[in-house]
Amino acid sequence: MKKRGRGIACMWYPIGFTVAANxxxxxxxxxxxxxxxxxxxxxxxxxxxxxxxxQIVAEELxxxxxxxxxxxxxxxxxxxxxxxxxxxxxxxxxxxxxLAAEKAKEILFQVAAPMLGVKPEQLEARDRKIQVKNYxxxxxxxxxxxxxxxxxxxxxxxxxxxxxxxxxxxxxATGQGKPFATYVYATQIADVDVDDETGExxxxxxxxxxxxxxxxxxxxxxxxIEGGISMGVGFALQEEMLFDKNxxxxxxxxxxxxxxxxxxxxxxxxxxxxxxxxxxxxGAKGVxxxxxxxxxxxxxxxxxxxxxxxVYSLPATPERVLAAIKAARAxxxxxxxxxxxxxxxxxx
Amino acid sequence: xxxxxxxxxxSAMSKKAKPVRSKKSAVIGRPVETVxxxxxxxxxQQVAYPIEALAPKVRQQTPAVGQRATRPDCRLHxxxxxxxxxxxxxxxxxxxxxxxxxxxxALIKKIDVREAEAMPGVMAIITGKDIPVxxxxxxxxxxxxxxxxxxxxxxxxxxxxxxxxxxxxxxxLDKIRVEYEPLTPIFDxxxxxxxxxxxxxxxxxxxxxxxxxxxxxxxxxxxxxxxxFEDTFTTQMVEHVPLEPHCSxxxxxxxxxxxxxxxxxxxxxxxxxxxxxxQLPISRIRxxxxxxxxxxxxxxxITQEPALAVLSKMTGRPVKGTFTRTEEFIATTTxxxxxxxxxxxxxxxxxxxxxxxxxxxxxxxxxxxxxxxxGKACILSPGPYNIENVxxxxxxxxTNKTMTGAMRGFGAPQVCFAYESQxxxxxxxxxxxxxxxRLRNAFHEGSASPTGQVLHSVxxxxxxxxxxxxxxxxxxR
Amino acid sequence: xxxxxxxxxxxxxxxxxxxxxxxxxxLRENFNLTGAKLGxxxxxxxxxxxxxxxxxxxxxxxxxxxxxGREVLTIEGLATPDHLHPIxxxxxxxASLQCGFCGPGVIxxxxxxxxxxxxxxxxxxxxxxAGNLCRCTGYTKMIQAVQEASKVMRSDTVRRLAxxxx
Numbered sequence: 001m002k003k004r005g006r007g008i009a010c011m012w013y014p015i016g017f018t019v020a021a022n023x024x025x026x027x028x029x030x031x032x033x034x035x036x037x038x039x040x041x042x043x044x045x046x047x048x049x050x051x052x053x054x055q056i057v058a059e060e061l062x063x064x065x066x067x068x069x070x071x072x073x074x075x076x077x078x079x080x081x082x083x084x085x086x087x088x089x090x091x092x093x094x095x096x097x098x099l100a101a102e103k104a105k106e107i108l109f110q111v112a113a114p115m116l117g118v119k120p121e122q123l124e125a126r127d128r129k130i131q132v133k134n135y136x137x138x139x140x141x142x143x144x145x146x147x148x149x150x151x152x153x154x155x156x157x158x159x160x161x162x163x164x165x166x167x168x169x170x171x172x173a174t175g176q177g178k179p180f181a182t183y184v185y186a187t188q189i190a191d192v193d194v195d196d197e198t199g200e201x202x203x204x205x206x207x208x209x210x211x212x213x214x215x216x217x218x219x220x221x222x223x224x225i226e227g228g229i230s231m232g233v234g235f236a237l238q239e240e241m242l243f244d245k246n247x248x249x250x251x252x253x254x255x256x257x258x259x260x261x262x263x264x265x266x267x268x269x270x271x272x273x274x275x276x277x278x279x280x281x282x283g284a285k286g287v288x289x290x291x292x293x294x295x296x297x298x299x300x301x302x303x304x305x306x307x308x309x310x311v312y313s314l315p316a317t318p319e320r321v322l323a324a325i326k327a328a329r330a331x332x333x334x335x336x337x338x339x340x341x342x343x344x345x346x347x348x
Numbered sequence: 349x350x351x352x353x354x355x356x357x358x359s360a361m362s363k364k365a366k367p368v369r370s371k372k373s374a375v376i377g378r379p380v381e382t383v384x385x386x387x388x389x390x391x392x393q394q395v396a397y398p399i400e401a402l403a404p405k406v407r408q409q410t411p412a413v414g415q416r417a418t419r420p421d422c423r424l425h426x427x428x429x430x431x432x433x434x435x436x437x438x439x440x441x442x443x444x445x446x447x448x449x450x451x452x453x454a455l456i457k458k459i460d461v462r463e464a465e466a467m468p469g470v471m472a473i474i475t476g477k478d479i480p481v482x483x484x485x486x487x488x489x490x491x492x493x494x495x496x497x498x499x500x501x502x503x504x505x506x507x508x509x510x511x512x513x514x515x516x517x518x519x520x521l522d523k524i525r526v527e528y529e530p531l532t533p534i535f536d537x538x539x540x541x542x543x544x545x546x547x548x549x550x551x552x553x554x555x556x557x558x559x560x561x562x563x564x565x566x567x568x569x570x571x572x573x574x575x576x577f578e579d580t581f582t583t584q585m586v587e588h589v590p591l592e593p594h595c596s597x598x599x600x601x602x603x604x605x606x607x608x609x610x611x612x613x614x615x616x617x618x619x620x621x622x623x624x625x626x627q628l629p630i631s632r633i634r635x636x637x638x639x640x641x642x643x644x645x646x647x648x649x650i651t652q653e654p655a656l657a658v659l660s661k662m663t664g665r666p667v668k669g670t671f672t673r674t675e676e677f678i679a680t681t682t683x684x685x686x687x688x689x690x691x692x693x694x695x696x697x698x699x700x701x702x703x704x705x706x707x708x709x710x711x712x713x714x715x716x717x718x719x720x721x722x723g724k725a726c727i728l729s730p731g732p733y734n735i736e737n738v739x740x741x742x743x744x745x746x747t748n749k750t751m752t753g754a755m756r757g758f759g760a761p762q763v764c765f766a767y768e769s770q771x772x773x774x775x776x777x778x779x780x781x782x783x784x785x786r787l788r789n790a791f792h793e794g795s796a797s798p799t800g801q802v803l804h805s806v807x808x809x810x811x812x813x814x815x816x817x818x819x820x821x822x823x824x825r
Numbered sequence: 826x827x828x829x830x831x832x833x834x835x836x837x838x839x840x841x842x843x844x845x846x847x848x849x850x851x852l853r854e855n856f857n858l859t860g861a862k863l864g865x866x867x868x869x870x871x872x873x874x875x876x877x878x879x880x881x882x883x884x885x886x887x888x889x890x891x892x893x894g895r896e897v898l899t900i901e902g903l904a905t906p907d908h909l910h911p912i913x914x915x916x917x918x919x920a921s922l923q924c925g926f927c928g929p930g931v932i933x934x935x936x937x938x939x940x941x942x943x944x945x946x947x948x949x950x951x952x953x954x955a956g957n958l959c960r961c962t963g964y965t966k967m968i969q970a971v972q973e974a975s976k977v978m979r980s981d982t983v984r985r986l987a988x989x990x991x
Contacts, residue, residue: 006824008782009768010812012732012791013760018723044421045613045643046924046961051419058412065417066407073637075619083614084640085648085754086720127410175561175740176800179727185791185808187815209815211807219416219920223966227923228756230963231644234586235761241585241682247452247533247748248502252677254869254958259589262954262964271814277805282413285805289757296761297768301782304772313582314765396906404918418917425925426913426932428860428900435859515845589960591864591872591926641862641926642960673865 002193004204005306009297010187013290014180016088016165023164024093025079028057028100030108030157032150034128034143035067036101041081042093043073047288048220049089055216056094056281060101061108062125063142079160087286088165090216091182094281095163103159108142111149111157115140182277184285186210188229190298191266194306199322201237203264203299209271210291214283222270225291229268232295234260237315397427421639432641433595433609434670441597442471444656444669445517446494446505447524448679452748453533453548454499456526459507464523469516472662473524475507479654480627486617486649488556488715490549491751493625493654499528500548501713501748503678508652510659510667533748537710538687540745548713548746556711557719559726561740561798569702569737573693577774581690581766585710586683588755592641593676598656599666606660607634608653613643618650625654645754646680649716681753684721684744685710688729688766698778698785702737705729705766709744709752709759716753718744725759730798731767732808733789738798783816827890833858834902842889849873849884852899860900860929864958871957874930875899881937883956900929903936911981912936915973923961931957935971943979947972 016022027039038057044050054068061068072078081093109120112130116123116138124133131139150156165181191205208225215221238258242250251257276283300311309324404418424430461473476482476494483489494505507524511517532546539545540554548554570576596610606628612618615635623630640647652669660667671679686709693702707725711718726742775785790808797803816822827846830839833856840855847866852858852875861884864872868886875884876898903910909917912935922928931954938945938953945953950971954964 006819006821007772008786008812008815008821009764010732010786010790010808011760011764011768012728012808013757014724014728018720018727020720041616043613043615043637043640043643045640045647048419048920048923050421051417055412055415055417058410062410063412064408064410065412065415066403068412073615073639075615075633075635080616081614083617083648084643085614085645086758170561170799173560174563175559175726175798176563178801179723179799180801182805183797183803185732185806185811187808187811189815189819189821207815207819209811209818211805211811213805214413216413217415217417220419223920223923223962226963226965227961228963231756231960232761235583235683239584239586241587241677241750243535243749246502247535248450249678249750252674253867254589254673254865255867257587257589257677259958259960260963261956261958262951262968265951265964268963268965269818271818273807273811273814275805275807275810279804289760292756293760293764294768297765300765300769301772304769304776310769310773312580312769314584398904398906398908400909416920419920422920422922422925423909423913423917425922425928426900426916427904427909428858428929430925431859432862432926434863435853515843589958590924591870591958591960592862592924593864640924642924644960670863673867673869 001197002195003306004191004193005302005304006189006191007298007301007305008187008189009294009301010185011290011294012183012185013087013293014183015091015286016086016180018179019167019169021164022082022086022088022092023162024081024096025160025162026093026096026100027079027160028097028104030061030104030146032147034063034141034146036061036063038068038070038097039078040070040072040093040097041075041078042089043084045084047084047089047224048217049084052090052216052220053093053097056098057101059282060098061105061142063128087288087290090284090286091280092163092165094284096161098281099161099163100159103161104157107149107155107157108145111153111155112140112145115148182279182285184211184287184290186290186294188294188298190302192299192302192306194303194321196307196325199318199325201303201316201321203233203266205267206295206298207269209273210287211273211275212287213275213277213280213285215272216282216284218272221272221287224287225270226268228291229295230260230265231292233264235314236296236299240315397429430639432592432639433597433611436597436609438597438599438666441666441668442510442512442663443514443517444508444510444652444659444667445514445521446652447507447521449495449499449504449506450502451499451528451530452502453531454528455531456495456497456499456506457529458527460525461507464509464520467516467520467523469512470509470520471512472510472659473507474655474658478658479625481625484621484625484650485715486717487719491714491716501750503750505679508655508659510663535747535749537708537745537747540747541708541743548748554746555743556715556746557722557744559722559742561726561738563798563800564737566702566704566737566739570693573701574696575777576691576693577770578691579770579773581688581769583686583762583765585685585752586755587677588644588646590642590644590646593673594647594651594671594680595669596653596656597666597668598653598660600661605632605634606657607636608657609636609638610653611640611647612637612650613640613647621650622653622657626657644756648754651680678750681716682712682750683755684718684752684759684762686725686759686762688763690766690770692770692774694774698774698780698788700733700735700789703730703735705740707742709742710749711744711746712749712751713746714751716751718752720754721759725763727799728760729763729767731771732791734791734795740798783812783821786812829889829893831892831894832896834899844890846889847885848887848889848892851889852884858899858901862926862929864926871934872927872930874933874957876933876937879940881934900933903932911977912974915970915977919966919970919973921962921966921970927957927959931959931967935974939975939978944975
């Protein structure tokens with residue numbers, strides 16, 4: 001018979017490397033028409049990091065996403081970057097890109113200040129204009145300023161910067177220290193159906209509430225969460241590299257190594273938790289890896305809720321779930337709902 | 349699993365196809381010609397793509413942050429216009445294939461490549477001794493590009509062939525004869541920790557890194573606890589499965605400058621690894637990654653690139669290597685299986701007083717990103733909870749299996765499965781709602797982490813409440 | 826060598842290939858149509874999906890010789906010089922592709938579905954995409970984009986019919 005259950009799991013996850021330096025550098029070039037180019041040594045591996053970095057640079061320069069072209073992934077043209085790893089691109093490369101854009105913007109302000117008859121620190125960049133703070137009617141188009149900077153003042157608006165997350169090394173004896181600059185938090189709740197005769201588990205729905213600081217691009221954040229959940233579902237229920245007794249892998253192909261297809265994926269509902277991290281670019285932290293972290297735990301807790309059986313080994317294949325159900329029945333455990341279980345508990 | 353579109357092939361093929369004849373000439377006035385008389389060139393005309401100069405409105409708006417901006421690269425992907433590394437080719441390019449050991453632990457007595465080398469179309473064959481510095485790794489440099497005199501896992505490469513076609517390179521692999529002296533392999537990480545176990549990398553210990561996080565006094569905490577829960581959780585080895593297999597192309601110019609096109613997510617450090625293994629100044633290496641077709645932690649290190657560079661230098665021609673799907677499994681990094689022992693003491697109200705964690709990570713044959721994974725798993729293992737007394741120790745152990753490395757979460761999905769499963773057990777045992785028990789223990793702004801770090805921008809409770817609200821947690825029962 | 830003459834994206838072409846050459850290899854190497862990708866080479870992943878005579882097929886599972894005299898549509902033949910195909914447009918609008926390596930195959934499967942069934946249910950969409958593996962997206966935004974594309978294509982059809990009738 002199919003039994004329905006729900007399970008909840010939360011998690012925390014750091015941004016960037018553990019203590020080790022993991023800097024990123026960036027170069028921003030404002031073109032003479034007020035559009036810009038970002039040079040970054042990170043690599044687009046699918047996450048949408050180039051789009052997000054472009055949005056960060058655009059925000060700093062007060063221009064639109066489409067005004068920024070991003071050049072990446074070539075050691076001959078782009079500055080160093082620790083790379084697309086450890087959920088660090090939005091935070092670390094994002095901070096470097098914002099700082100580089102800020103430096104280019106300072107040149108624009110120096111050029112615009114005499115044009116507007118104010119000091120550079122009285123200016124801001126918004127809506128493709130350089131304008132006087134609190135007096136938006138006193139403004140010049142950013143293109144005009146950039147053109148003036150390059151062709152009249154002979155001072156093209158360029159900026160370069162780097163960022164490395166601040167950390168404190170861990171004490172080798174106690175592990176005490178500050179290994180990461182910041183962390184993100186998340187909760188996922190899963191609904192499952194468990195067939196208590198076959199052990200088959202179907203994930204019906206996953207609700208995910210993730211913190212990423214400011215969502216620079218909510219659509220891409222959703223995409224990361226949905227994708228992370230699919231990896232979590234595979235980790236929870238399907239995927240396992242199997243070896244024979246001589247250490248040769250038995251299933252080195254996608255015929256026998258089962259990863260989720262469109263038929264295996266539940267309905268996913270995504271909430272982005274409102275948050276702002278003052279150390280990130282415009283309050284942003286990151287979202288890549290954490291999306292795959294709590295899924296398996298939420299599904300295992302839902303299985304327990306459904307059939308009162310705890311799975312201690314992943315993946316929760318039908319055989320394992322069935323064995324857990326049998327073990328639970330053998331111990332004559334009561335159904336978990338609001339009743340105490342005696343299993344593995346020792347009063348001290 | 350799902351149905352395969354390939355299965356539709358049979359029905360599609362059953363209809364007898366008629367030969368195609370062009371009925372009309374494309375140019376008016378020219379006589380009608382059949383295909384037989386007008387052999388069109390095999391090379392396809394350049395495909396015309398729409399030039400959509402106008403970007404979607406959302407990309408034109410300010411402020412830029414917070415916009416659901418579309419991705420320009422997504423448009424190119426959808427048109428089939430993105431050039432991944434495997435979509436590139438250069439004139440005269442050769443194809444590389446790597447001979448895999450197929451044995452988990454052995455000494456290499458002899459590699460005989462004579463028959464393979466004699467095959468027409470085979471241009472060069474190399475082994476480990478041809479790589480100037482035959483080792484790499486992000487922390488411990490224990491991984492050879494191609495095996496030296498010892499095989500550490502079945503997916504180790506023992507020789508690399510460059511040939512004019514992929515097919516010839518593959519056929520050449522079968523003609524390479526390798527003589528092994530089998531050694532006793534070890535696959536179980538717990539067994540491998542014993543002094544009596546065979547050493548994977550003698551004389552080094554199989555335990556190649558450890559981590560310890562200590563806060564408060566766990567034993568005192570357990571004494572003060574109302575109840576103690578003890579469980580052991582285990583997880584499996586998982587592959588990243590990016591849809592794009594690893595692929596690289598090496599080519600040199602006449603100034604001795606090397607260009608590597610590679611599916612690598614970390615080009616700066618990839619270049620450093622190339623400089624070290626090939627003993628080249630960094631300024632003589634260009635590394636280009638274009639767009640990578642999925643990473644998830646599996647494309648953070650060089651793999652075959654030094655071998656391709658050496659083959660390219662020997663032959664004077666560009667050399668491309670593309671992993672098969674099988675190589676993706678047996679010869680690239682994977683996610684660490686972890687054995688996780690959790691002992692947790694709680695108060696009657698479900699407040700966690702003490703938590704002791706012991707983690708044993710199966711590190712496979714090489715270190716790769718194991719030290720990072722070990723550290724993160726250990727630090728994160730107590731969960732996002734205020735716990736006064738924490739003791740977490742972690743070990744990573746060599747075995748003769750595929751190496752484990754970085755994979756989306758560096759050990760976090762494994763320990764989260766453990767700490768959240770146990771949290772659930774505690775909730776049920778104490779008859780506390782699973783949401784409620786988490787709210788009682790969760791970090792808040794200014795909480796101290798297990799490493800004593802004061803946390804900022806903490807919203808774990810908000811995420812719990814928001815997910816519960818969206819789900820309808822309270823209404824459901 | 827095997828001589829193959831076929832119609833690719835509306836144009837008649839021929840090639841002479843070794844008999845073991847797959848359709849995928851011929852498309853990529855002889856015709857420089859690299860939109861279809863090699864992800865597994867044994868028909869598991871669907872990254873090489875093309876449409877042959879209206880049906881979606883894994884091109885890695887067919888020999889080039891088997892398509893002699895037939896009509897093949899690849900991802901490169903979907904857009905016109907003026908416009909993206911509606912599926913390509915909705916995939917862009919919904920950010921349905923991340924690394925994009927599976928994208929051409931997924932879009933070709935979606936195209937075969939919508940040609941056959943202009944108003945599919947979510948279950949039918951999931952079914953149609955089940956042979957196309959994606960590791961990045963969890964398929965969520967792809968399903969959404971196929972739904973959106975089906976709406977656009979249906980309203981285009983209505984508009985076209987209205988024009989011819991009136």
